[in-house]
Each structure stands twice: as structure tokens, then as C-alpha cells.
Amino acid sequence: MSEKSANKLEERLHQFIRDNFPAARQKDVTPTTMLLEDGVVDSLGLLLIVEHLEDEFDIITDDDELQMDNFGSIEMLARFIERKSAC
Amino acid sequence: MSTDSKISFDLLKIDCEKVALDIEAKLRRIVFKRFRKKGVVVGISGGIDSSCVAALCARALGPERVQGLLMPEGDSTASEESTQLGKLLAERLGVAVITEDITAALEGAGCYRRRDEAVRAVIPEYGSGWKSKIVLPSVVDTDQYRIFSVVAVSPEGKEIKTRLSPAASLGIVAATNFKQRVRKMMEYYHADRLNYVVAGTPNRLEYDQGFFVKGGDGLADLKPIAHLYKSQVYALAEHLGVPQEICCRPPTTDTYSLPQTQEEFYFSLPYDKMDLCLWAKNHDVPAGDVGEALGLTEEQTERVYRDIEGKRRVASYLHAGPVLIEPIEGLG
Numbered sequence: 001m002s003e004k005s006a007n008k009l010e011e012r013l014h015q016f017i018r019d020n021f022p023a024a025r026q027k028d029v030t031p032t033t034m035l036l037e038d039g040v041v042d043s044l045g046l047l048l049i050v051e052h053l054e055d056e057f058d059i060i061t062d063d064d065e066l067q068m069d070n071f072g073s074i075e076m077l078a079r080f081i082e083r084k085s086a087c
Numbered sequence: 088m089s090t091d092s093k094i095s096f097d098l099l100k101i102d103c104e105k106v107a108l109d110i111e112a113k114l115r116r117i118v119f120k121r122f123r124k125k126g127v128v129v130g131i132s133g134g135i136d137s138s139c140v141a142a143l144c145a146r147a148l149g150p151e152r153v154q155g156l157l158m159p160e161g162d163s164t165a166s167e168e169s170t171q172l173g174k175l176l177a178e179r180l181g182v183a184v185i186t187e188d189i190t191a192a193l194e195g196a197g198c199y200r201r202r203d204e205a206v207r208a209v210i211p212e213y214g215s216g217w218k219s220k221i222v223l224p225s226v227v228d229t230d231q232y233r234i235f236s237v238v239a240v241s242p243e244g245k246e247i248k249t250r251l252s253p254a255a256s257l258g259i260v261a262a263t264n265f266k267q268r269v270r271k272m273m274e275y276y277h278a279d280r281l282n283y284v285v286a287g288t289p290n291r292l293e294y295d296q297g298f299f300v301k302g303g304d305g306l307a308d309l310k311p312i313a314h315l316y317k318s319q320v321y322a323l324a325e326h327l328g329v330p331q332e333i334c335c336r337p338p339t340t341d342t343y344s345l346p347q348t349q350e351e352f353y354f355s356l357p358y359d360k361m362d363l364c365l366w367a368k369n370h371d372v373p374a375g376d377v378g379e380a381l382g383l384t385e386e387q388t389e390r391v392y393r394d395i396e397g398k399r400r401v402a403s404y405l406h407a408g409p410v411l412i413e414p415i416e417g418l419g
Contacts, residue, residue, distance in 0.1 A: 036232065037393060039400050043234050047253045050234075063224070063250060066232045 009078045016052055017074060021045055031075040037068075046071060053077075059084040094372060094380040099362055101319050103326035110311050111147035117309050118148060118284055126152030126283040128274050130304075131176060131184065132341070133169030135333060136288040138176050139320050140311050142327035144286060150181035154277055158270045161190040162199065162344045169341065175330050185277070189269045198265035205258030206237055209249050216242035220343035221251065221259060226355035226390045227383060233394065240345060263342055267303025284308035290317045292361055296395065297402025298353050305405060316362040353398075355391045356381075364391050 010031050017024045023040045027033070035041040041049065049071065050061050059081065070080040118124050126148055129141045144153045157173040159166040170186065177184035193199060206213045213219070219239040224231050235256050238248045251259070274285045287307025289299055294313040299305035312320055317338075325334050338349050338358055354361045360381050367377035378388035 036397065039397075042397065042401055043232065044253060044256060046232055046234050047251065047256055050250075051253055063236075064229070064231060066234060067230055068232070071232060 006078060006082070009081060010074055012056075013074045013077050013081075016049075016056075017041070020048060020052075029074070031078075032073050034068075034072055035074070036072070049077070053081065057081050057085065094363070094367060094377050096318070096359065096363060096380075098366060099316050099318050101315075101322060103323050106315070106319075106323060107143060107146065107327060110143050114144060114147040114309070114311060122284050122308060124282055124284045126154065126281060127286045127309075128154045128156060128278045128281070128283050129286045129288070130270055130274050131155045131157055131173040132288075133172035133176070133333065134336065134338065134341075135317075135321055135324050135329070136290050136293075136312065138172075138329045138333045139324040139327065140286050140288045141176060141182060142180055142324065142329055143311050145180040145182050146327065151183075152283075153180070153182040154281055154283060155182050155184035156270075156274060156277060157184060157186045158189050158273055159186070160188070160193055160266060162266075163341050172330070172333050172336070176333060179328065179330055187273050189266070189273065192269045192272075193265055196265050196269065198262050198269075202259055202262035205255045205262060206239060208255040208258070209237060209251055210239050210247050212241070212247075213239050218344035220345040220347040220351070221256075222248075222347070222351040223353070225350070226394050227387050230386075230390060238345060264300045264303055266342060267300035267305075271303050271306050278308075286311060287313070289313050290320045291315055292317045292354070292358065292365060295365060295402070296354070296398040297405045298349075299405065301405045316366065317358040318362045355394045361391075364388065365395060368392050368395055 014029070014031070017029060017035070017040070021041055027038070027040060029040055033040060036043075036046065046066070050066070053059055053061060061084075065080070068076075070076055114127075118127060127144045129137060129144060131137045131141055141153060141155055155173065155177045157170050159170055163169065174184060203213065206217075206219050217239050219237055221235045221237050223233045223235060226233065235251045236248050237251055237255070237259065238246065240246050271285070277283070278285045285307050287304065287310040289304070289310055290312055291314055293299055294310065312323075315323065321334060339347065341347075342352075350357060356364065363381060364377060374388035374392055375385040377383075378385050381388070383391070
């Protein structure tokens, strides 16, 4: 995936996070902000993100993939989507 | 806290008689002087927390000023055992007890129907005779984020486990919360009738981590053991003469139709370890130091610490009272 399309993916995710989580509008969320650890998203919000990824990007997420490395931040989410989409 | 200090379960030991006398004096002051009421209603579940609160109230106010309530419902996996233990406790303490079966009220509110509809959104075959519970992955065994799955068992014993959608998760929790709210409604009925207050029964772990339903078991006029860690509540209950059958009973949520431990539903660790982790976190003990005492790695303990923080964020809404837009003059 090119750098331009990777940035676009992060922008889409950023917009989704801002639209759905009030804490993201109050804080200055960047691609590297830790979503759960910094209190932007709670466990219910994580379910919402999983549902969004499955609907929007047509990827299936296994339970053991629900880890910080994949879902920790917008940047990590974008990398996760790229990897899953390449499969 | 200095990392040289030895972290052990001894840190949670209390002088039970001293603690009991302190709580009892405060109970008398709150009930008789502050609220000017005649006694206390306690919902008795057959578990350690409500038993300890009932025992403290009986000693503080006299058993004749304590009204115990047993409130079984159709889903409860331990209804009969809980009722028997509740009656045993009431007899031991000499307090009056009334049984209010809340099944019909829950049916009227659509608790079971709404819960089943929410489960069916993710398990379409879920139907009559099926049982269910919601569960979280272990914090200790995996570094997976903790999100709810539903486990359902058919009448033939077939088990299905699937991750919940956001709507199903909210729907199941919203429906089952009727149980705690109907129980609280019944407690306040009896409190109003008797001119009593309602005692809440959370321990410190539950209170701190938001393990209660807002407007349900979270609602009360006073909470006598909210400052005590769960292992301290066990010690105090034993000191107060709560029957051994209750003191030895493992904690359960008794909210879903399948048996469910509190670790599956909420906490990261069994209560005694959770107590020590919470204490350690409250005293800025590095994760590595407390992990050693609990047989956990530093990484596992860090995950428990993060789970505690996350639950505190959620609990802040549960603890919040109604927020006024402007202060009201004349009210203190």
C-alpha cells in the first residue's frame, strides 16, 4: 500500500473515531494516541470498532487478534487492516 | 511506597472488633440522627457482603430494627441455596426476613424476553430452554483486550460461544439490569413502609471498580462496608458469626442463567489477589513487586493495573449523581 493510501486509511479511521467517541473530540487524538489506555475508547467502543472494520473493510477479526498491537491506536489499526486485506 | 516493603496478604489484615465497633457507631449516627429513621432494610443474597452488612446492622441497631429481604428470581442458578442461606443467616442474627419472589415483576418488565432477543441477535437458534451468560477473557492468560462474548447452552447441552455485537452487548446488560433495579424497588417499598433506610452492600473492590448497577444495587442510603476490601469483609463476617456455609461460599454474580464466576464477568483475578492488586495500585507499588507476591509476572500485573484503571473510568459515570445545570439556592 502506498504512503498516500495509508494516510487516507488513517484519515478514515480518525474520522470514524471522532464521529463515534466523544472523548476523541475532547482530546487531541493523533494516529499514535493509545485508544483504550488513554481513555478514548472503552471495551464497548472496541466492539464498535471491530464491527466497523468488519463492515467497512470486509475483514474478519479473530478474538486473539484483539490486542494492543492491532487495536492500540489509529496507526496500528491501519496497519492491521492493511495486513488483513492483503491476506 | 518503598519497593523494599514486603508485599503480602498480611497488609490487608484488620482488627475486626475495632472495625466493627467503628462501623456500628457510625451506623447508629447515620440511621437515627442524620436520617431520623427507625431501622434498616438489607437485601440478603446468601453471599458474604450482604451477610456482613446484615450482621453489622443487627449489632448496631438491634436485630429488631433490621428487615432482611430475600428476592429470588426464575433465572437464578442458586436460588434455592441462596434462600436457604439467607434464612439461616436471619435466624442466626435474629432478624426478620421476608421472601419476595421477583420473577413476575421481571416478566412484566420484559427482562427475560428482552435479554433473549438480544442473545438471539448473535445466536439465532437461542430459544426456549437455553441458558446463557456473558464472559470476558482472562487478563492473566492472554494479552487480548477484554470484550464480552456470550456463552449459550441448548437444552441438549450444545454450547455456543460467540463475540457480542455492540447492540447485543448493550441489550443483554440493559435487560439483566432489571434484576438489580427491581430488587432495589422492593427494598425501598419495605423501607418506606417501615420508615427505615436501605443499606447497600458493596465492598471496596466492587465500589471502586463499578461492579454494580446504577439505580440498582448501586442505590442505597448508606454503604457500611464500601471502604473494606473483600478479604477484609470475609474476615469481618467470620468475626461477626456469619454462618460458615456463607463464609466458605465462592463469590458468584448469580445474574445469568448459567453459573458465572466474578472473574468471568468482571474482575481480572480471584478476589483475594484482586484486593492486593488494588491495594498495591492505590499505594503506588510497582507491578513487579506485587506480581511476585501473587505469582504473576510484571507484564501480567501491568495488565491487571490497566484493567483497574479502565474500570475506574467507566465507574466514574456510575458513581455520578444527577448533575444540575445551576445550583439550587437554599439546599445544602
